[in-house]
Amino acid sequence: MDDTCRVIEVAEGWLYAVRDVNHRALMTHQGKYQARIAGAAIAARASGKPVDDTRWGAHAASADHTAVPQVVFTVPEAVSAGLTTHEAARTGRRVDVVDYDLARLAGAQQYTPGYKGRARMLIDPDPGTVVGVTFVGPGVAELLHSATIAVAGEVPVERLWHAVPAFPTISEVWLRLLETYRDMNR
């Protein structure tokens, strides 16, 4: 199938496949995303409008490849967006790995005293963008979309310095990860 979710193996291209059946990303939110993309592609084709199936185009389910968010609803929660260290190793992708202890954040202790958690950010050193984030800890599911935006937006690390997290929040982990990464490269 192609990124418009059209099953190209079927003659005349009338068949589309979204959600688990296509085995791209087996989660409810990702299946709904595919349905939005496929629906827009079908409508464009039916009305003779141009189809933008380039990477990140309106009719390409590009996020399935590099920016899938997922939550494991355990206690505490474990969440990730994009690449994990395991997947990077499996595919031979070279990434810089930055770790931070969430317990060190004032915002975490404010959230719940004795807070325990971990954060990991994966950076592609060339071009210097965030390609994966993993958080484990109480309440981190609500942090996940910030990571999804960074990964889907291919936000350069240099620009992330200007995304200022409010004090005292667990989101300050973003700043601590950047500081840790900077110090790793000194």
Ligand SMILES: Cc1cc2nc3c(=O)[nH]c(=O)nc-3n(C[C@H](O)[C@H](O)[C@H](O)COP(=O)(O)OP(=O)(O)OC[C@H]3O[C@@H](n4cnc5c(N)ncnc54)[C@H](O)[C@@H]3O)c2cc1C
């Ligand atoms: C235990 C569990 C927990 C999950 N938790 C999450 C979660 O927290 N968040 C998340 O994003 N995703 C979660 N998922 C994944 C999510 O449920 C799936 O990605 C999503 O439901 C896929 O939607 P779907 O429409 O492809 O398939 P389904 O929701 O499975 O729907 C397929 C439907 O087709 C029917 N069907 C099958 N064969 C036929 C047939 N021959 N004729 C007619 N009907 C048929 C089935 O009965 C079913 O109703 C979880 C999955 C499991 C198993």
